[in-house]
Amino acid sequence: MRNRVVLAVLLSGLFLFSFDWPVSRVLITATFGESRGDHFHSGIDLAGEEQKITPVSPGKLVFRYDEGSSYSSVPVGLGSFVVLEDKTGIRSIYGHIKKRTIPTDKKSFQKNDVIGIMGNTGYSIGRHLHLTIIDHREKTILNPLTVYKNEAKVIKDRVPPVIEELYYKNSVGELTVLQSNAVVDTEKLLLYLRGYDLMGNTDIRVAPLDIKVVHNEMKIIDIRFNALQFKEGVYRLNSCGKSFSDIYTPGESFSDLLCLGEVGLVNGKNTLTISLTDFYGNTTSREVDVWVGSPR
Amino acid sequence: MQRLFQKKSRKGRMGLFILALPFLIVYFLLFARPLGKETRIQSEWLINLDNPEKDGQGMVAASDKDRIYPFSMGQEPGDYFGYFRGDGKPVLVKKIAEEGKIPYRVTISRQGFIYYPLTYSDLVFYDRTGAQKRIYHKTGPGFPFLSRDGNRFFMIKTDLSGLKELDNNGSVLWHADVPSWISSISYNRKNIICGSGDGTVSLFDTEGNLLSSFSLQKSDIDCIYGTALSAENDVFAGISGAGPQYLFVGKINGQEKPLSELIRLDSDFRREVRMRFSHDGSLLFFEGNRAINIYNLRSKRLTTISLPGDVRALAYADSTNTLTVVGGQNNVYEIMVVKPENTVLFKDYFSGQKIFLYTEDRRIFLGVDHQLIRLDVLEE
Numbered sequence: 001m002r003n004r005v006v007l008a009v010l011l012s013g014l015f016l017f018s019f020d021w022p023v024s025r026v027l028i029t030a031t032f033g034e035s036r037g038d039h040f041h042s043g044i045d046l047a048g049e050e051q052k053i054t055p056v057s058p059g060k061l062v063f064r065y066d067e068g069s070s071y072s073s074v075p076v077g078l079g080s081f082v083v084l085e086d087k088t089g090i091r092s093i094y095g096h097i098k099k100r101t102i103p104t105d106k107k108s109f110q111k112n113d114v115i116g117i118m119g120n121t122g123y124s125i126g127r128h129l130h131l132t133i134i135d136h137r138e139k140t141i142l143n144p145l146t147v148y149k150n151e152a153k154v155i156k157d158r159v160p161p162v163i164e165e166l167y168y169k170n171s172v173g174e175l176t177v178l179q180s181n182a183v184v185d186t187e188k189l190l191l192y193l194r195g196y197d198l199m200g201n202t203d204i205r206v207a208p209l210d211i212k213v214v215h216n217e218m219k220i221i222d223i224r225f226n227a228l229q230f231k232e233g234v235y236r237l238n239s240c241g242k243s244f245s246d247i248y249t250p251g252e253s254f255s256d257l258l259c260l261g262e263v264g265l266v267n268g269k270n271t272l273t274i275s276l277t278d279f280y281g282n283t284t285s286r287e288v289d290v291w292v293g294s295p296r
Numbered sequence: 297m298q299r300l301f302q303k304k305s306r307k308g309r310m311g312l313f314i315l316a317l318p319f320l321i322v323y324f325l326l327f328a329r330p331l332g333k334e335t336r337i338q339s340e341w342l343i344n345l346d347n348p349e350k351d352g353q354g355m356v357a358a359s360d361k362d363r364i365y366p367f368s369m370g371q372e373p374g375d376y377f378g379y380f381r382g383d384g385k386p387v388l389v390k391k392i393a394e395e396g397k398i399p400y401r402v403t404i405s406r407q408g409f410i411y412y413p414l415t416y417s418d419l420v421f422y423d424r425t426g427a428q429k430r431i432y433h434k435t436g437p438g439f440p441f442l443s444r445d446g447n448r449f450f451m452i453k454t455d456l457s458g459l460k461e462l463d464n465n466g467s468v469l470w471h472a473d474v475p476s477w478i479s480s481i482s483y484n485r486k487n488i489i490c491g492s493g494d495g496t497v498s499l500f501d502t503e504g505n506l507l508s509s510f511s512l513q514k515s516d517i518d519c520i521y522g523t524a525l526s527a528e529n530d531v532f533a534g535i536s537g538a539g540p541q542y543l544f545v546g547k548i549n550g551q552e553k554p555l556s557e558l559i560r561l562d563s564d565f566r567r568e569v570r571m572r573f574s575h576d577g578s579l580l581f582f583e584g585n586r587a588i589n590i591y592n593l594r595s596k597r598l599t600t601i602s603l604p605g606d607v608r609a610l611a612y613a614d615s616t617n618t619l620t621v622v623g624g625q626n627n628v629y630e631i632m633v634v635k636p637e638n639t640v641l642f643k644d645y646f647s648g649q650k651i652f653l654y655t656e657d658r659r660i661f662l663g664v665d666h667q668l669i670r671l672d673v674l675e676e
Contacts, residue, residue, distance in 0.1 A: 037416065037437035039457050039473075061566045062519050062538070063479060063493055068372045070567055073481045073523070075401065075439035077454025083477075083493060085517060093477070107566060123414055123437070123454040136494060136518070139475065230475040233506070235457065253416055253437050 019147045020111065022094060022131055023051040023118060028199050029128060031206040031279070032143035033225030033237070037253035040228060040235060040244050041207075043093065043132035044144045046118075053094055053115045053129060056147075059086035061107045067121045068099050078130065079122025082115050089137040090147075095130035096121050140238065141228040143209070145279045157200040160284040161208045161276035164256075167192035180288040187292055189263040191221075196256040197278040205256060213260055214273040221261050223247065265292045337633065337642045340659075340670040341384030345369075345376045348386040356385040364424055366404040366444070369650040369663050376650075377402045377409070379424045380668060382659065388426050401439070407446030412439070419466075432466035443483060452478065459490070461504065470504025480534070480568050482525040487548055489532050491520025497534060499548055508554055512536045512544065522569035526577030531593065533580050535561070535569045545580070545593065559591075559598065570607050575614040579636055581621075583607040588621045590637045599637040604630050604645075609653035611660075618673055620655050622662075631662065633673060641673065 023046055030045035062083040065076055078095035082102055085091045098119030109115060120127045133144045166178040169190040178191070191213065196205040213221035224239035234243045244250070247258050263272065268291065275285040364387055368377040373394040379387040390411070393400055398413045408423045419432040419440055438451035438460070449462045456478040460471035476494035483489070487507070490498045495518030499507040511518065515537025522535040530548035535541060541564060545557040563569075563585050571582035580591040588607055590599045605625030612619045618641065619634040629651065632643040652663030660671040 036454065039453055039455055042455055042457070060517060062517050063521075064567050068370070071570055072568055074452045074456070074459075074478055075403070075441055076456065077439055077452070078456060078477070083519075107564070123439070125415060134476070139494065230473065234473050251434055251436060 019056045019133075020054065021148070022046070022053050022056050022092075022115075023048070023129060025049070025051060028206065029204050031197070031199075031209075031225070032145065034207040035244070035248040035253060035255045038244065038250055040225075040237075042141050042228060042235075043095075043130055045128045045130055047126060047128040048118070050098070050127065051118045051129075053097065053118060054112055055084055055086075055109045055115060056092045056131070056133070056144075057084075057086040057088075057090060058110045059084035059090075059092070059108065061109065062091060064102055064104075066097075066100060066102050066104075077123035079124060080116065080119065081122075081130075084109055084115075085136060089135060091134040091136045093130070093132040093134070095132070096124045096128055139229060141235075143226050143279075145209075146226055157278065157280045158282060159198045159200060160282035161197040161278050162195055163274065163276060163284055163286045164194040164196075166274060166286065166288060167194070167257075178288055178290070181291065182288070183291045183294070184265070187265045187267075189265055189290065191260045191263050191272075191274075192257060193260055193274060193276075194257050195276055195284075197276070197282075208276040209279045210277040211258070211260060212273075212275045212277075213263065214275075215263055216266070216271055220263060223258075223260065265290060267292050335641050336674050336676070337660075338672045338674055340672055342670075343380060343384060343386050343389075343668040345378075345386075345389050345663075345666045345668065348389045356381065356387060364406065365654060365656075365661060366406055366409070366424075367652045367654070367661070367663055367668065368402060368404050369652050369665070371401045373399065376663075376666065377404055380661075382656075382670075384670060386668075387424060390426065403440050403442045405442040405444055405446030410440045410442065414439075430464070430466075432462070435462065435466055436460070447485065448483060450481075461502075469502075470500075472498070472500060472504050472506070474498050479520050480523040482523040482532070482572075484525050484527050484530070487525060487530060489523045489525045489534070491523045491534055491536075493519050495519055495536060497523070497536075497544075499532070499554070507548060507550070508552060510553065510555065512542060512558070514542060514558075515539050519566075521565050521567070522571045522582065524571040524573050524580060524582070526573035527575045529577040531573060531577030533571065533573070533582070533591075535563075535565065535571065535582065538564055538566060541565065543582070543591070545591075557593075557596075570610055572610065572612065574612055579612070581610055581612060581619055586623070588619070588623065588632075588634075590619070590634075592637055597637065601632070601634060601638065601640065603632070604628070608651045611653045611655040613655040613657055613659075615657045616673060618655070618658075620653060620660050622651055622653055633660070 025048050027048045029047040034041040062085050064082050067080045080097040081095040083093050097116035101116040118129045131144050133142045167175045168178045170176045197208040199206050211223040227238040228235045236243050270290045273287045277283045363382045364379050369375045373392055375392045378389040400413050402411045410419050410421050412419055416437040421430040423429045438453045441450040451460050458473035461469045474492045475496045476492040479493045480491035488500045495511040498509045516539035525532045533545045541561045543559040546554040569583045573580050578593050582589050584600050587600045587602050603623030607623045609622040621632045622629050624630050627649050628647050630645050633641045648664035650665050654661045658673045662669050
């Protein structure tokens with residue numbers, strides 16, 4: 001609860017500032033919180049043609065790595081990347097920048113200064129910019145979409161998220177489709193969802209912003225991909241405290257199968273309402289009745 | 297040898313090299329240059345990587361009794377990597393390729409190498425002859441990273457948020473996340489020091505247990521810009537923060553606050569800094585502003601030796617107490633051999649783009665673009 005209050009204050013503060021998009025033509029191809037096999041996708045991906053990258057907010061250079069020309073003691077999946085910090089302590093990370101387009105002599109970047117050119121360096125299968133936003137003072141990685149107060153003007157998305165299927169783990173641990181009026185032999189239902197959001201009228205599948213589960217009119221699960229914090233040695237979502245391995249199956253990148261958590265059922269009829277909401281407020285819901293014992 | 301200094305011309309500097317070329321050839325090939333009364337540098341052999349089987353050199357088989365050295369000249373398409381023997385015989389010479397528009401990289405150790413695409417795939421471990429030895433399935437989407445001796449095998453998460461160590465069969469021994477992105481790593485047989493972009497330093501043991509975690513928070517910008525861990529005695533060091541930048545030194549000793557020294561620097565790096573210890577941890581070598589810094593942990597004395605640009609490579613031979621540094625800019629470099637803390641035994645210039653440097657005893661193995669050369673430090 002305390003974390004949510006802190007985050008609410010934090011976000012309300014952020015909205016006082018104006019953040020610019022780092023590229024002029026915005027095409028979002030991946031969102032915050034998606035699976036990347038062993039970690040949450042900690043930012044958004046912006047794809048498209050070669051474009052100049054400019055700061056989301058003017059700031060000082062924190063770190064620079066230029067693939068092929070700079071030294072690194074570790075292999076760098078971000079490719080050529082730049083980290084800036086603005087005067088409020090907000091850090092922005094720009095990844096997969098084209099090689100040798102990062103200025104080598106600049107230590108501060110103003111509004112329209114070029115950080116580099118959108119590229120395809122590092123762990124990348126196509127030209128794009130990976131953007132991560134970190135509140136360094138609060139040690140919190142933010143969903144970048146939450147810092148753009150005018151994003152709806154840039155992207156018109158009226159397409160609601162998609163729920164493909166609901167599953168539960170049966171008594172022998174198998175993933176089983178959860179049909180409405182299903183009869184289950186357990187009072188602890190481990191609930192899974194296969195679902196995604198579509199970015200506007202494209203067929204690009206991204207993570208939704210929010211997943212809620214209501215059991216018999218009581219909200220019991222709320223997974224909101226709004227922010228991550230490093231706690232007890234792992235990254236956890238601020239909204240629910242869940243880690244990557246709590247939600248996704250490790251090893252499966254770009255998976256849209258999510259473990260929502262355990263639902264405590266009651267004997268007899270249980271009504272579950274699962275709803276997905278995207279960043280633009282479009283919502284999809286599905287209601288299923290689940291019976292413990294024989295249906296009347 | 298001659299071609300080492302005939303590598304692609306660089307505008308504005310080439311004239312100088314053309315003039316200097318005959319002298320340099322004579323210098324390295326024909327004469328061993330006297331250095332004072334006691335020390336001289338002598339070239340022993342050269343391998344032309346463009347055609348290692350030409351010039352009578354031929355590729356040779358590697359046997360366990362041979363001293364085999366790994367080399368890697370870069371990670372871009374066309375860059376060379378492989379193995380050579382100390383007597384100048386190439387064992388394996390390969391080039392980084394871009395296959396089907398997917399770039400590849402290599403991580404190489406004394407025992408073998410992993411040549412991998414920048415996509416999620418099974419990883420193949422090859423031995424020193426290039427023969428496939430093992431396939432690692434489902435190691436995760438990270439990038440592999442072998443220690444130089446080949447005894448440690450790490451995977452680094454693609455967003456740099458964590459790492460894991462695997463055994464030879466590819467089973468995960470331990471894994472750990474770090475706050476913010478990994479900005480620098482150093483390791484020895486027992487421990488690993490991991491610097492993060494938020495200024496945190498994390499020390500892990502061989503089982504991934506967090507021994508200590510700290511941050512200085514004394515600068516305008518929090519970030520770790522370099523780390524080093526000695527092979528023996530578990531002495532560690534790092535560069536922290538910008539505005540101002542600090543050198544910290546400590547020892548892994550089971551205490552929560554293992555730091556022993558903090559030195560304010562005049563540098564302002566915003567990238568990873570090259571740094572390393574002597575084997576016993578008594579000397580620390582790290583980049584300065586167009587210079588190499590040598591810090592003597594016993595006398596607490598910091599010595600700075602100027603270079604014509606950034607440090608591109610550094611190597612230290614414990615048995616002879618000689619530091620070799622390559623530094624420069626715009627593809628013009630100076631190679632300098634130093635007897636710490638401040639006696640320059642030898643220095644000279646060369647041009648090139650891709651650099652490899654390794655030293656062992658009196659031998660300096662220098663790679664420049666498409667050539668490998670051995671220089672011996674002789675004391676008479």
